[in-house]
Amino acid sequence: MANNRLVTRRQYLLSTGAVGTAVLAGCAEDEDPDEIDDEGNGNGNGNGDDDGDLEVVHWWTAGGEEEAFESLVDGFESETEYTVESNPAPGGAGAAIDAEVQTRVLDEDPPGTFQIWPGEALRTYTDADALEPVGDLWEDGAEEEYLDSVLEVSSPEGDVVAVPINIHRLNNVFYNVEVLEDAGVDPEGVDSPEAFLEALEAADDAGYVGLTQQTQEPWGVLQLWEVVFTGQHGVDAFQQFLDGEAAELEAEIEESLSLVEETSEYYNEDAGTVSWDEANADVITGDAAFHHNGDWAAGEYQGADDFEYEDDWDYMAFPGTEDVYTMVMDSFVMPANNPSPDATEAWIEYCSTVDAQERFNPPKGSIPPRTDVPTDEFPPFLQDQMDDFEGSDEQVTSISHGSGLEPGQASEVEEAFAVFTDNWDPEETTEDLIGIF
Amino acid sequence: MGFDIRRLLDRIRRGRTDGSGDGERTLRTDGGTTSSRGSKVSRLRHSDAVQALPFWLPPALLVGLFVYGAVSWNLLISLTDWSGLVQPDYTSLSLEMYRQMPDDPSFIAAFRNTVVLLVAFTVVSLAIGLVLAILIDQNIRFENTFRTIYLLPMALSFVVTAIFWSWMYNPSTGTINVFLSTIGLDFLTMDWIGNPTTRLAAIIFALTWQFSGYAMVVYLAGLRAIPDAHYEAAKVDGASSLRMYRRVIVPQLSASTTSAAVVLMVFALKAFDFIFVMFGDTPGRSADILAVMMFRVAFSRTEWAYGAAVATVLFLMALSVVAPYLYMQYKRGDL
Numbered sequence: 001m002a003n004n005r006l007v008t009r010r011q012y013l014l015s016t017g018a019v020g021t022a023v024l025a026g027c028a029e030d031e032d033p034d035e036i037d038d039e040g041n042g043n044g045n046g047n048g049d050d051d052g053d054l055e056v057v058h059w060w061t062a063g064g065e066e067e068a069f070e071s072l073v074d075g076f077e078s079e080t081e082y083t084v085e086s087n088p089a090p091g092g093a094g095a096a097i098d099a100e101v102q103t104r105v106l107d108e109d110p111p112g113t114f115q116i117w118p119g120e121a122l123r124t125y126t127d128a129d130a131l132e133p134v135g136d137l138w139e140d141g142a143e144e145e146y147l148d149s150v151l152e153v154s155s156p157e158g159d160v161v162a163v164p165i166n167i168h169r170l171n172n173v174f175y176n177v178e179v180l181e182d183a184g185v186d187p188e189g190v191d192s193p194e195a196f197l198e199a200l201e202a203a204d205d206a207g208y209v210g211l212t213q214q215t216q217e218p219w220g221v222l223q224l225w226e227v228v229f230t231g232q233h234g235v236d237a238f239q240q241f242l243d244g245e246a247a248e249l250e251a252e253i254e255e256s257l258s259l260v261e262e263t264s265e266y267y268n269e270d271a272g273t274v275s276w277d278e279a280n281a282d283v284i285t286g287d288a289a290f291h292h293n294g295d296w297a298a299g300e301y302q303g304a305d306d307f308e309y310e311d312d313w314d315y316m317a318f319p320g321t322e323d324v325y326t327m328v329m330d331s332f333v334m335p336a337n338n339p340s341p342d343a344t345e346a347w348i349e350y351c352s353t354v355d356a357q358e359r360f361n362p363p364k365g366s367i368p369p370r371t372d373v374p375t376d377e378f379p380p381f382l383q384d385q386m387d388d389f390e391g392s393d394e395q396v397t398s399i400s401h402g403s404g405l406e407p408g409q410a411s412e413v414e415e416a417f418a419v420f421t422d423n424w425d426p427e428e429t430t431e432d433l434i435g436i437f
Numbered sequence: 438m439g440f441d442i443r444r445l446l447d448r449i450r451r452g453r454t455d456g457s458g459d460g461e462r463t464l465r466t467d468g469g470t471t472s473s474r475g476s477k478v479s480r481l482r483h484s485d486a487v488q489a490l491p492f493w494l495p496p497a498l499l500v501g502l503f504v505y506g507a508v509s510w511n512l513l514i515s516l517t518d519w520s521g522l523v524q525p526d527y528t529s530l531s532l533e534m535y536r537q538m539p540d541d542p543s544f545i546a547a548f549r550n551t552v553v554l555l556v557a558f559t560v561v562s563l564a565i566g567l568v569l570a571i572l573i574d575q576n577i578r579f580e581n582t583f584r585t586i587y588l589l590p591m592a593l594s595f596v597v598t599a600i601f602w603s604w605m606y607n608p609s610t611g612t613i614n615v616f617l618s619t620i621g622l623d624f625l626t627m628d629w630i631g632n633p634t635t636r637l638a639a640i641i642f643a644l645t646w647q648f649s650g651y652a653m654v655v656y657l658a659g660l661r662a663i664p665d666a667h668y669e670a671a672k673v674d675g676a677s678s679l680r681m682y683r684r685v686i687v688p689q690l691s692a693s694t695t696s697a698a699v700v701l702m703v704f705a706l707k708a709f710d711f712i713f714v715m716f717g718d719t720p721g722r723s724a725d726i727l728a729v730m731m732f733r734v735a736f737s738r739t740e741w742a743y744g745a746a747v748a749t750v751l752f753l754m755a756l757s758v759v760a761p762y763l764y765m766q767y768k769r770g771d772l
Contacts, residue, residue, distance in 0.1 A: 099732075099736045102736065124521065124739055127523075128521055128523050216715065217719070218717075268609075270607045273603050273631055407737060415719050418719045418722070419722055422721050
């Protein structure tokens with residue numbers, strides 16, 4: 001008996017060791033990505049070609065964005081034989097997606113496709129040859145329906161590597177109609193950034209918050225500076241800044257920073273403690289006159305009760321940028337070493353179609369990049385935006401939303417603006433901005 | 438698996454008997470069996486370390502690979518100039534990344550804030566925890582309830598606390614300013630989070646709220662371990678309560694202080710979530726800490742090498758907190 005028990009204990013000992021070794025071996029083994037897929041445990045996503053699955057990494061996990069993505073997936077699945085394995089990396093505006101996608105691209109285990117801002121944000125991947133050209137995959141004739149500026153943003157190195165699916169406009173100012181009437185401000189007359197400042201002052205005199213803003217995260221003031229700069233000095237000067245020639249624009253940069261600094265006197269008292277949607281709510285409650293933001297802010301007005309477009313709220317292009325459309329876009333790409341090339345190709349093609357963009361954009365609150373998408377499905381506000389888009393003379397990208405500068409520089413610009421919202425010193429920030437390039 | 442444990446076991450048993458000479462066992466005078474102690478191999482095989490191999494080896498390998506292996510790899514990366522989504526080049530290693538740090542205002546601010554956060558948060562949490570523990574130790578009613586209430590915040594995630602503290606700090610509608618003006622302290626109301634001069638203090642206050650309950654529990658355990666006789670002796674000698682605690686009780690809590698301080702400091706170094714939820718990856722010079730900077734540099738700018746260097750600095754800071762503690766324990770023979 002005693003001997004038996006001893007054996008049992010030894011057996012136990014040995015199996016512990018054996019299991020431990022096996023676990024270690026399993027971990028250390030450099031597994032081939034395809035193999036992982038076949039076993040169905042590559043990050044919990046079976047995305048092999050065999051089972052017709054397409055893994056899509058994205059950050060659309062709430063509200064209208066989620067609805068938009070689901071509707072896009074439904075369309076794709078009914079048009080093709082593939083199924084979508086949605087792998088969300090939640091976090092507003094992609095706060096968490098970089099870490100996920102970049103490490104997987106480095107490990108040569110990329111997802112089938114992932115969401116990314118087109119333009120300079122692609123540079124991180126194109127520099128490493130991590131994206132396949134997708135220009136030939138677009139639906140026949142789709143390219144002609146895209147504006148040249150949008151195509152250009154999709155092809156930072158010459159080849160088209162992304163398919164844009166939606167466009168938000170950044171250079172809007174939203175306002176509460178009643179508040180403006182009460183303050184005696186005529187929106188038609190606000191035609192320059194300087195006139196905008198006067199309008200803020202008038203609203204302030206009438207007892208309202210001039211401009212609701214969030215300064216808790218630096219992008220709010222950064223995007224305001226972008227449109228103020230464009231409004232004061234034009235698209236060409238702004239493009240020059242994006243091209244890295246900031247040193248030649250010292251006076252212009254400082255001038256627009258000073259104007260932004262002056263607007264800060266008319267912000268809501270709690271600007272430093274709120275997120276953009278909390279700030280935007282002040283327009284709905286009638287406490288504030290203006291809010292500058294991308295057109296995603298309109299989603300809140302549309303969701304509010306008894307708050308109608310044109311009667312209660314309205315918008316105008318940021319003063320001085322009437323003929324400009326500052327674009328904030330999302331796109332999909334085809335990573336190299338693709339685990340599901342056929343499904344990804346089908347996805348890219350589908351995203352370039354009218355059907356996809358018509359499904360995706362109304363719930364997302366953005367307009368389709370294709371100019372031939374019927375407008376019936378879109379709410380009146382977005383129909384107006386679509387007209388503005390087609391009627392715009394110039395389209396430009398933005399730094400705060402990824403397409404304008406490559407990510408390293410964009411992050412440094414954000415940091416400069418984090419300092420700016422602390423000290424409101426245009427001179428120092430001008431130097432910081434010039435120092436980045 | 439095609440792997441038979443029994444057969445393996447047999448082979449090992451055979452090996453063991455082979456090792457002890459010709460297989461015959463000689464009797465010892467006390468009735469036990471002796472084994473040949475001649476060969477080194479055999480002695481090694483019978484040592485405790487080898488016999489216990491199945492127990493310590495797997496965890497040692499796992500920890501070695503995933504903790505120390507990762508730390509070493511991080512150190513190696515920090516010596517390269519790796520950036521972008523290409524594979525790193527390990528051929529030319531240098532301390533270039535560390536040399537950049539003193540000239541980087543962003544790093545200096547993050548480093549300064551990390552140290553301030555570490556020291557202020559730990560000291561204040563310990564002080565509050567000690568006071569709470571002493572109060573709770575007075576045989577009050579509902580002791581368990583109070584203990585739970587004070588400890589509960591620690592169970593909340595940083596994501597939750599960051600969001601509701603930013604609501605509470607709201608200068609126009611937040612609880613804190615509303616409370617201050619209600620009791621007539623209007624002059625104290627401030628834009629706590631929005632103003633760069635109070636921002637870090639506001640963060641430290643919120644973190645203290647969350648973790649002083651932990652210090653309380655550690656101190657309470659320490660207080661309970663002190664024999665009643667010490668209190669009685671101090672009382673008999675005519676010491677006031679304040680004097681008794683200052684001279685007799687608190688000095689006996691040094692072990693509790695050290696262990697609570699180490700845990701709190703490590704928490705302070707990891708306050709990433711709280712700040713990231715409030716400000717994103719670019720909190721500005723007044724609230725940036727090394728953990729957030731590391732994330733920003735590595736993942737927003739793909740400057741892996743610089744991010745790894747920041748991580749190494751953070752690691753050394755954590756080490757300098759933990760190492761003296763471990764050394765003290767070792768000296769005391771607790772390790």
